[in-house]
Amino acid sequence: MSLLDGADATEAAVAKIWTELGLRPESLDDDFFALGGQSLTLVAFLARVQETLGVEVPVDTLFDEDLTVAYAARVVTDAQLAALPPDELAAVLAELDGMSDAEVAALVEAD
Template identity: 45%
Template sequence: MSDEVRWDDESALSTPMQKTVARIWEEVLGIEEITSTDDFFELGGHSLLAVQVMARIHEETGGQALGVRTLIESPTVAELARAVEAR
């Protein structure tokens, strides 16, 4: 897939929180170039990895810890970043 198709305006990481979430997903899933519209579970994520992701987000951002349910209900980078910012 070309960069032009993968990195359109809609899928570009546009906030610091989106960039943080995408970096954590890249590290946990072992995938590069995650976009704001990528879905954690479609990328191969599962419940055990979801626990790791949510723990890392809590460690790096502080604040109230969010459970795996948040990731299940907000499975894209953009949705999860909004949920983290709203806590």
């Protein structure tokens, strides 16, 4: 089973960034610091998130739980949602609300 099996697009992006920084996560639950990440590596991670994913992540949010690929991806997703203008977020939520469970599942699978 590979790291990306079952990973969503944000988890895959986070794992790729970590790998580019010299960390080698084998699962979505591997801890950043246990893999050898340090404060300077964390700063580089945040800069790459901003550069590649277009969102600024407050560093303090990364310390609310163990810093795993999965948790970092949730924090990035939350920051992306928070950055959306309210009317754009409402439109996306309305579109999702109008979809069947099967359509939502297909959309998630396509990610």
